[in-house]
Amino acid sequence: MLEYTDYIKIFIALLAVVDPLGVAPIIAALTTRVGDAELKKIALTVAFTVSTILLLALFIGENMLIFFGISIHSFMVSGGILLMLMSISMLQARTSETVHNKVEAKEGEAKESIAVVPLSMPLLAGPGAISTVILYGQSGSGYRHFVFMTVDIVLVVAILWVVISCIPWLARHLSRTGINIFTRLMGLILSALAVEFIATGIKGLFPALAVH
Template identity: 65%
Template sequence: MLEYTDYIKIFITLLAVVDPIGAMPIIAGMVGRGSRTQLNAIASTAALAVTAILFISLFIGEDLLYFFGISINSFKISGGILLMLMALSMLQAKTSETVQNRQEAETLENHKSIAIVPVSMPLLAGPGAISTVILYAQMGDSVRHYLLISLDILAVVLILWIVIRFIPWLTRRLGQTGINVFIRLMGLVLSALAIEFMASGLKGLFPVLSAHP
């Protein structure tokens, strides 16, 4: 059974993967000179969409894996690799192509509902965030476990909502250097967690790796 400190770790992981601070410049570029009302509307819509995506991943994600015949240990390794790719990009203060590739970035202006696509999916609640929620969800099956992860998701979404609403103010206060420092710190945390997922998956697939001499 996970301890309360583990749920703090889950919160930090989700915050690092969703990375609202890192997404600020991208969202600001999409909105351009949009009004405050437009920015507030994007914040509310994105918050609802991200909540829905992560809750679906939390409650039925593992069932989908079983439906497709994917073992949780295999998913831990693939999820760990995905998080590591994201972390390596974050350590360079870049947006990983697993979140948004060049072609998607060039066609942003064609999206009428940018709050859903591409802000919510795949920029914020993309494959990395979905994988993270599914991997942590399978670590317990009690009501308490799912309730605490749900609270973690809501806390991350609340921070996301605040960040999007105050993008102009935060951009002026942090500057590009401050944003890059934060992204790199989150990338460092994410890389360590990615290794944990991969190591756990390898031990599950190959029990001999955890055997003592």
């Protein structure tokens, strides 16, 4: 089990990756013709789907890496690079194409049900969020570690549910500039975490580079 402060750090990292406020304009655009009752259903479906995906990543992610013969250090480097690409887009107040691209946006507008695809996957529980959960999941051991990781995921999903449920209110009261400021702040945090993952992964792959 890690220190309690580490789980606060993991919570912030996961919140930065999922970035509920940053993707709020996309969600608003995809739900413009949705009534309040339907929006509540979408929020619940998204919360359930995202939590399911991230919890599966937490509990079986490392086993999947072992099955494919991928070392955790290699995954750290690749996951760090992915998070860095996402953070660069966030620092520019844009949504990374690794999360949501124009083709997926057009498909989403044409779908009657958008809660699972593209909202839950790949917009919210995309490669970045899954990689983050797997990497932090293997950083500790014991049932308490997984309990605290589960709590972090549930808290992030709860915030996500609130944001989606309040999309009409947010659209009326939050300016695009305010959302961009928050997105850039989350991007800055995410870039620092990406560097940390990449550095740790490289040290694991090349032990001679580690400082004694």
